[in-house]
Amino acid sequence: MSEPRKLEVLRAIVEDYVHSREPVGSKALVERHHLGVSSATIRNDMALLEEEGLIAAPHTSAGRIPTDKGYRLFVDRISQVKPLSAAERRAIHSLLEGPDDVEDILERTVRLLSQLTNQVAVVQYPHLSRARVRHIEFVLLAPRQVLVVLIADTGKVEQGVVHAGADATDDDLMALRGRFLGSIAGSQLDLMPQVLPSVVALCPPTLRGLAGVLAHGLERLADRGRDERMVMAGTANLARSNVDFPLSIGPVLEALEEQVVMLRLLSDMAEDPRGVTVSIGRENPYDGLSEASVVATGYGPGSSAKIGILGPTRMDYPNTMAAVRAVARYLSRILGG
């Protein structure tokens, strides 16, 4: 019994199953792959693999399909990330040309990734913590309602409405804008909680109430940039790849819609030394994704923000991982990683 061959068999099973969507048997295996042994030997190997929980048989006399654990081993030890085809490489280059604002870039990126992988692609907005304050603006919408706008030097714009306790005037806002801007312009977003209180403290008593409200609004905006938003594309791919298992797509759509869930999921994925991290089936912390896998990686400054795809456990891991990695690298280059 040779260990390398056993792994080779697992590899063959995974590849065939991913390709055909049908349980694969010992005979078909020796035909399609030129392992130099007979089907009986393969059967012995398969029995071993099953004992180890790497593959399973849906019923007595059917072929085997990989288990989550089997995919895991496949991803960790067997597969090697395939290089992208020239056409794919070209697609990445051409589609991400013409730099524009961050939103545009991310939107195009996520579309591209979903097309490359035929899966649902997801990208998290880059963190802003290291960004610096470029500009702020207070706009009076109603006597007690103020729009707070925060512009970072990365070009990101955050906005939100705060409610003043008492009527505010344009002059008040103008004055406060000057005070705030003088103190925080150029400082990092994640330092706001330290800096802002002192600004408020220095305000004349008549303005202090309003200043406090505005400071709180600014803090919220600075914090919002952390990881709260994401873009996705390719949900229609779910319907295509899961023609036979329409049941499972409901929960997946729910997970995607609950952005909080997805963001947690992405954030929680440890960084893998090999470049991309994979979470398979029941490894996912969210129940609805027990038949799905996530392939993700970091990008941008410090690889802090994540980009990845979501698809059925039965997916082409090597290609998918390659695509995710390539797109992430390219994205980092554009945004300045």
Added chain:
Amino acid sequence: MSEPRKLEVLRAIVEDYVHSREPVGSKALVERHHLGVSSATIRNDMALLEEEGLIAAPHTSAGRIPTDKGYRLFVDRISQVKPLSAAERRAIHSLLEGPDDVEDILERTVRLLSQLTNQVAVVQYPHLSRARVRHIEFVLLAPRQVLVVLIADTGKVEQGVVHAGADATDDDLMALRGRFLGSIAGSQLDLMPQVLPSVVALCPPTLRGLAGVLAHGLERLADRGRDERMVMAGTANLARSNVDFPLSIGPVLEALEEQVVMLRLLSDMAEDPRGVTVSIGRENPYDGLSEASVVATGYGPGSSAKIGILGPTRMDYPNTMAAVRAVARYLSRILGG
């Protein structure tokens, strides 16, 4: 042969079919509804209805299901918009409380509507054409890259990046900001194309190139507010309601993802005097939606922006129409319609 009864039969068929998802036969019909006649009579009526193309039989000996035309007649002449239940009314009130910025409100609205109807809800951003310029900001991201921010008095913030032909400085931008703001502050967004060129013309020659670029960027932003964006929620409902027809959900997801398609669809829906407009099955201009219906209505200033839902042709039109109408009205009230 009484005409009113025929309509009554159609109504019964539509209601039963929507409820049970199964073709409905003459016998079941007389049992569930107390039409004062026998099943044979109903059969005659049904034959007539079928001749007129209002209902159809999937095969010889099955019950009938409504055709698109049947639904259309049902919606136009038979159904009356049901009043919402007290619970629903309460949900609307409570969930939309706590006014915040427009984005927040729309996001909560669309979630609410999708929960109320169990369908996919879609809302178009309100037009900005009548909004006025509150503020503009130019931020230098790189020597030739400028972030242009446009803040309207409605609290809407639009941003975009433009590329200067030559290196720009902060001072240049500051100066130009002053010039632009002086001329356009307070003027309507849709007047920008008329106003901006004169500002550019008055600039000193050294700045004119940059001014032109910026003016173009501002125009683009002002125009973008028109109808380009939308929010949606409840895609998971598609999977739930269409358990048996998983085939059709693919194209629908595609349509939803192609926001352009949805926006066209919404924009093209004529305003109905009764408050909500319905587009049924093949009436939809987009092929992928041939088994879906759209129920939409306008909201906000001049009812110019649209809000609505998308679902299978087999849906509960009266309730859905009521929900859409109620939510739209409430939204108009909040945003000031």
Added chain:
DNA sequence: TGTTAGCACTTGGGCATGTTGAGTGCTAAC
């Protein structure tokens, strides 16, 4: 010890057949 051939056994899927029941259309009577 690992590999192989052979064989008995299991089982889901396909197919032909039979049965049932819901539903229709038609006709004749009311």
Added chain:
DNA sequence: GTTAGCACTCAACATGCCCAAGTGCTAACA
């Protein structure tokens, strides 16, 4: 115009059968 009755149709379900694919095991083999 309505109704009862009846012959007819046909999808859905059930039953039984066979086949092919696939397995596990054993005994022979290198």
